Amino acid sequence: MTQLNNGITLFFSLLVEAMPFLLLGVIFSSALLLFVDEQKLLGMIPKNVVLAALAGSLIGFMFPVCECGNVPVARRLLTKGAPTAVAIGFLLAAPTVNPIVFWATWIAFREQPEIVFLRVGFTLIIATTIAIIFSTQADLRPFLQESLTRVMGDSAAATEPGEPLVSPLLSSGTFLMQSQGQVLQLSAPAATVMAQVATAPPSLSIRLRMMMDNMVLELRELGAVLVIGSAIAAFVQVAIPREVILGLGQGPVTSILAMMALAWVVSICSTVDSFFALSFASTFTSGALLAFLVFGPMIDLKNISLLLTVFKGRAILYLFVLAAQLTFLLTLVMNLYAG
Amino acid sequence: MTSLPRTNGSRRPRRSLPWQALIDATMLLLWGLMFLRFTITGKLYLLLHPDYMWLAHLATVLLLTMGIVRGAQVWLSYRQGRGPAPRSQEHIALLPRQLSVGLLIAIAVFGLIYTPRPFASETAFQRGITDVLGQTRSRPQRFSLSGNSEDRTIVDWVRTLNVYPEPDAYAGQKAQVSGFVTHIPGWPDNYFMISRFVLTCCAADAYPVGLPVELPAGTPRPAPDTWLEIGATVQTATLDGKRQITLGSATLTEIPEPRTPYEY
Numbered sequence: 001m002t003q004l005n006n007g008i009t010l011f012f013s014l015l016v017e018a019m020p021f022l023l024l025g026v027i028f029s030s031a032l033l034l035f036v037d038e039q040k041l042l043g044m045i046p047k048n049v050v051l052a053a054l055a056g057s058l059i060g061f062m063f064p065v066c067e068c069g070n071v072p073v074a075r076r077l078l079t080k081g082a083p084t085a086v087a088i089g090f091l092l093a094a095p096t097v098n099p100i101v102f103w104a105t106w107i108a109f110r111e112q113p114e115i116v117f118l119r120v121g122f123t124l125i126i127a128t129t130i131a132i133i134f135s136t137q138a139d140l141r142p143f144l145q146e147s148l149t150r151v152m153g154d155s156a157a158a159t160e161p162g163e164p165l166v167s168p169l170l171s172s173g174t175f176l177m178q179s180q181g182q183v184l185q186l187s188a189p190a191a192t193v194m195a196q197v198a199t200a201p202p203s204l205s206i207r208l209r210m211m212m213d214n215m216v217l218e219l220r221e222l223g224a225v226l227v228i229g230s231a232i233a234a235f236v237q238v239a240i241p242r243e244v245i246l247g248l249g250q251g252p253v254t255s256i257l258a259m260m261a262l263a264w265v266v267s268i269c270s271t272v273d274s275f276f277a278l279s280f281a282s283t284f285t286s287g288a289l290l291a292f293l294v295f296g297p298m299i300d301l302k303n304i305s306l307l308l309t310v311f312k313g314r315a316i317l318y319l320f321v322l323a324a325q326l327t328f329l330l331t332l333v334m335n336l337y338a339g
Numbered sequence: 340m341t342s343l344p345r346t347n348g349s350r351r352p353r354r355s356l357p358w359q360a361l362i363d364a365t366m367l368l369l370w371g372l373m374f375l376r377f378t379i380t381g382k383l384y385l386l387l388h389p390d391y392m393w394l395a396h397l398a399t400v401l402l403l404t405m406g407i408v409r410g411a412q413v414w415l416s417y418r419q420g421r422g423p424a425p426r427s428q429e430h431i432a433l434l435p436r437q438l439s440v441g442l443l444i445a446i447a448v449f450g451l452i453y454t455p456r457p458f459a460s461e462t463a464f465q466r467g468i469t470d471v472l473g474q475t476r477s478r479p480q481r482f483s484l485s486g487n488s489e490d491r492t493i494v495d496w497v498r499t500l501n502v503y504p505e506p507d508a509y510a511g512q513k514a515q516v517s518g519f520v521t522h523i524p525g526w527p528d529n530y531f532m533i534s535r536f537v538l539t540c541c542a543a544d545a546y547p548v549g550l551p552v553e554l555p556a557g558t559p560r561p562a563p564d565t566w567l568e569i570g571a572t573v574q575t576a577t578l579d580g581k582r583q584i585t586l587g588s589a590t591l592t593e594i595p596e597p598r599t600p601y602e603y
Contacts, residue, residue, distance in 0.1 A: 221439055
């Protein structure tokens with residue numbers, strides 16, 4: 001009975017601590033999705049692959065979304081002609097490298113600031129590395145779902161963003177003559193075409209209603225996942241004997257593997273996962289906590305269904321294996337040499 | 340979507356109520372009310388570090404506002420016969436809608452009924468109660484101690500001991516602490532631990548600390564979880580094969596469970 005009461009108290013404690021951050025995340029992401037122009041943003045991305053990968057990883061600071069919100073954004077970036085390095089970097093890093101997640105991690109781990117900074121650092125290293133690896137594949141299309149490649153148009157027409165504007169008529173393709181000497185390139189990515197022919201943006205009141213709709217939608221879904229995640233965390237704390245957890249949590253290798261597996265299964269939103277990890281802070285090695293905080297937001301069980309809307313299975317497998325190996329390696333080094 | 344037949348002769352043709360949006364508004368309001376209840380009943384102190392309570396208050400305001408705005412939107416669009424706003428973006432559902440809404444509403448209703456209870460001695464024992472702070476524990480660089488040893492709380496004592504562990508250095512000092520009783524297996528019958536839980540963020544990271552108390556001769560050992568105010572003199576004793584400080588010549592006064600049972 002005591003155990004049950006403790007479990008429920010723990011459960012509500014996690015919910016009460018995490019909900020404000022979930023709310024802020026949802027509000028910011030809804031506002032920014034509607035008010036930030038990704039096309040302009042892409043124009044500012046450097047052309048160098050390494051810099052582009054890093055820039056993609058850092059865009060998260062402008063879209064404070066967690067892993068549930070970032071897949072749709074990455075998808076839209078791809079349809080708008082973002083280079084591979086940018087899209088992959090964004091996909092992997094944005095859930096962690098953003099102000100709200102940073103703040104939440106800081107509150108949870110203010111006694112161990114190294115966790116907060118290493119979380120961001122490791123994520124940037126891993127995301128940039130994988131983004132560079134993926135960008136050696138010049139054309140990402142074979143990795144993407146067909147529904148997405150159709151929207152992207154054919155590769156010849158996909159222009160690099162940030163390219164100096166030459167008359168579009170100098171390049172090959174199908175064009176429609178528009179008013180005022182403008183031309184519309186029909187073979188360009190569909191999203192670009194849509195952007196050019198789109199009517200005036202919706203009025204502010206409509207946009208605010210759309211924002212409200214989006215907020216409620218995200219809160220409903222992420223809130224439900226938060227509830228399930230908190231319940232699992234509370235259950236593990238009170239139901240599994242402490243000796244078992246300690247035995248698993250103190251080994252430099254087993255602790256990391258256990259936390260990565262947990263991160264993959266629990267699929268808790270990155271805005272609030274630091275509080276989940278906090279409940280293991282006294283029993284697990286710091287490297288294991290970091291593995292949880294770095295790997296979880298990149299790829300987890302829930303996220304795979306989302307990733308499948310963008311990538312084919314093979315590409316997700318590559319992403320998963322690369323992210324898992326790099327996380328394991330970095331956190332193991334930390335456990336062995338810094339712990 | 341269920342359609343609601345209008346029985347009275349209204350001006351407009353019959354129109355279906357936006358049930359989904361109404362349920363969303365209800366869900367938001369219930370969550371706001373649950374937060375509000377924790378605040379009003381003071382149970383928020385059992386769940387959170389006081390430094391972060393403003394975040395919970397912010398969440399209360401946001402949830403209630405969103406619930407009210409959502410409800411107002413539903414009402415307005417129903418009155419004016421407008422459809423929902425155009426969808427802003429494609430969205431991929433993780434859980435079936437009914438499941439997530441059902442879960443959230445159920446938890447909010449449960450939170451409105453259930454009263455959280457502070458952790459007690461059984462948990463303290465299970466989590467490894469000690470007078471030593473572990474590797475990951477808060478060790479403030481500076482914590483103010485007044486010159487008066489009687490003003491130290493249990494966690495003040497433990498932090499002081501952590502900085503300077505020699506038990507004999509404290510012998511003879513007066514101590515005045517309050518906490519709950521934990522019985523430690525293996526200790527003699529005339530010893531118990533006076534303990535408290537310490538929070539750094541929320542109940543998820545609560546950890547127990549405590550000081551051994553020697554019962555004056557003839558005093559029955561108080562039951563576990565009894566809250567006591569203890570006035571005592573510090574002495575040293577060997578317990579569990581380790582020489583440590585204990586509170587001797589203790590006067591025990593039973594007190595009600597405090598509103599804020601944790602230390603920070």
